Amino acid sequence: MASLTLRSLRPALRPLVFRPLPALQTRLLSSKHPKGFESPAPEDLAELRERVQEFTRREIPEEVAAHTDKTNAFPPDMWGKLGDAGLLGITADQDVGGMGMGYQAHCVVMEEISRASGSIGLSYAAHAQLCVNQLQLNGTPEQKARYLPGLIAGTSVGALAMSESGSGSDVVSMRMTAKEVDGGYVLNGSKMWITNGPDADVIVVYAKTEPEKGSRGITAFIVETKTAGFSCARKLDKMGMRGSNTGELNFDSVFVPRENVLGKVNGGVGVLMEGLDLERLVLSAGPLGLMQAALDVALPFTHQRKQFGQPIAHNQFVQGKLADMYTKLQAARSYTYATARAVDEEGSVRTQDCAGAILYSAERGTECALDCVQLLGGMGYVEEMPASRILRDVKLYEIGAGTSEIRRMVIGRAFNKEYAHFAKGT
Numbered sequence: 001m002a003s004l005t006l007r008s009l010r011p012a013l014r015p016l017v018f019r020p021l022p023a024l025q026t027r028l029l030s031s032k033h034p035k036g037f038e039s040p041a042p043e044d045l046a047e048l049r050e051r052v053q054e055f056t057r058r059e060i061p062e063e064v065a066a067h068t069d070k071t072n073a074f075p076p077d078m079w080g081k082l083g084d085a086g087l088l089g090i091t092a093d094q095d096v097g098g099m100g101m102g103y104q105a106h107c108v109v110m111e112e113i114s115r116a117s118g119s120i121g122l123s124y125a126a127h128a129q130l131c132v133n134q135l136q137l138n139g140t141p142e143q144k145a146r147y148l149p150g151l152i153a154g155t156s157v158g159a160l161a162m163s164e165s166g167s168g169s170d171v172v173s174m175r176m177t178a179k180e181v182d183g184g185y186v187l188n189g190s191k192m193w194i195t196n197g198p199d200a201d202v203i204v205v206y207a208k209t210e211p212e213k214g215s216r217g218i219t220a221f222i223v224e225t226k227t228a229g230f231s232c233a234r235k236l237d238k239m240g241m242r243g244s245n246t247g248e249l250n251f252d253s254v255f256v257p258r259e260n261v262l263g264k265v266n267g268g269v270g271v272l273m274e275g276l277d278l279e280r281l282v283l284s285a286g287p288l289g290l291m292q293a294a295l296d297v298a299l300p301f302t303h304q305r306k307q308f309g310q311p312i313a314h315n316q317f318v319q320g321k322l323a324d325m326y327t328k329l330q331a332a333r334s335y336t337y338a339t340a341r342a343v344d345e346e347g348s349v350r351t352q353d354c355a356g357a358i359l360y361s362a363e364r365g366t367e368c369a370l371d372c373v374q375l376l377g378g379m380g381y382v383e384e385m386p387a388s389r390i391l392r393d394v395k396l397y398e399i400g401a402g403t404s405e406i407r408r409m410v411i412g413r414a415f416n417k418e419y420a421h422f423a424k425g426t
């Protein structure tokens with residue numbers, strides 16, 4: 001079905017998106033965006049959304065989403081399908097197989113996949129944003145040429161590993177070490193809660209090259225999981241996001257060649273923090289998709305289900321819940337896409353807005369999912385309907401990529417930075 005793929009869509013969009021940018025803007029954009037990037041027009045994004053919806057209707061219908069949840073296993077052929085559709089390299093250069101599009105586009109894809117299945121959406125983000133986009137932003141031309149084509153085609157699976165069992169919120173306290181040896185580094189330690197970890201071929205791994213330097217002694221590495229000494233200790237059994245395979249990973253003297261250092265030696269914290277901003281932005285579209293999924297379930301149900309001789313949606317209490325769900329979704333959507341537009345159009349990545357967008361959408365997402373369960377009554381509490389799955393899935397977004405508490409701290413610290421001159425009395 002070549003006519004439905006994004007690969008075929010992009011050339012068609014080209015004439016629509018060509019709008020010359022002022023020189024300064026182009027310079028700013030160049031560090032965050034693929035070569036030749038031009039910010040998409042609203043009609044391009046609407047067309048992209050339609051194409052992704054065609055994909056999810058075909059490849060991730062409700063039966064696939066429910067089966068993925070029940071079996072707690074990622075559908076094995078899904079990576080190839082996502083790759084064939086051109087969805088795995090939205091923000092990557094076209095010369096390595098990417099779509100050369102930006103963060104608004106990536107949020108659209110993330111939202112629509114998550115609307116179909118929260119867990120496939122989460123695995124998608126770990127692969128296409130945390131791994132592919134991190135390589136796109138920080139990789140050398142050789143690293144991009146070696147790893148991106150396979151990741152974008154879906155023939156290899158990507159992940160990113162920073163968290164450890166003792167270092168979650170305080171991630172820079174990580175204990176994994178990377179000792180310099182002839183020709184490269186040897187990694188020792190373990191990583192916890194790694195999305196796609198059990199399936200990954202390529203993982204962006206953070207480790208301490210100079211532990212005594214604290215956060216200034218962290219380096220990012222590209223690790224091939226076929227390397228001797230790497231193993232997945234176990235796949236985690238989670239309350240939600242089931243089928244987004246999450247693992248605990250062991251690194252027992254894993255040799256990584258020098259050419260697989262991602263970014264600068266001891267510059268890992270910069271790679272990590274910038275990556276986290278954009279990760280939070282794109283992940284904020286996950287709860288948007290799940291809120292839409294909650295409405296997709298609750299709206300028809302409340303109009304079909306009759307009690308006291310009329311559809312339950314004719315009661316004002318029920319209308320109030322539906323109105324709240326809709327309003328929260330629209331407000332969260334506006335925040336996410338406004339933040340993504342600022343990145344695409346101005347090259348401006350505002351830490352407080354990336355954290356703010358996911359803080360807001362995740363918390364509203366849990367509220368909407370709870371309302372959806374309530375509106376369905378007894379059917380909301382049984383697994384025959386997707387309401388409970390949506391609730392179990394969306395809760396993750398208040399925890400992963402920094403918890404809600406940490407996001408509030410990040411926003412507060414950004415204000416402290418802006419107002420630092422008052423503290424200094426200048």
Ligand SMILES: Cc1cc2nc3c(=O)[nH]c(=O)nc-3n(C[C@H](O)[C@H](O)[C@H](O)COP(=O)(O)OP(=O)(O)OC[C@H]3O[C@@H](n4cnc5c(N)ncnc54)[C@H](O)[C@@H]3O)c2cc1C
Nearest residue numbers: 160161162163168169193194195399400401402403405406
């Ligand atoms: C399904 C899933 C997928 C994940 N995928 C990945 C992945 O792909 N790669 C990866 O590297 N990591 C991943 N993670 C890890 C995730 O980022 C961490 O779980 C998260 O950052 C929280 O860390 P923690 O679990 O250690 O909680 P903790 O840091 O132990 O926090 C526990 C509680 O204490 C609160 N808390 C901690 N410090 C403070 C403070 N200073 N002030 C106020 N409250 C505080 C937290 O908000 C939280 O409520 C994933 C996690 C899950 C559950």
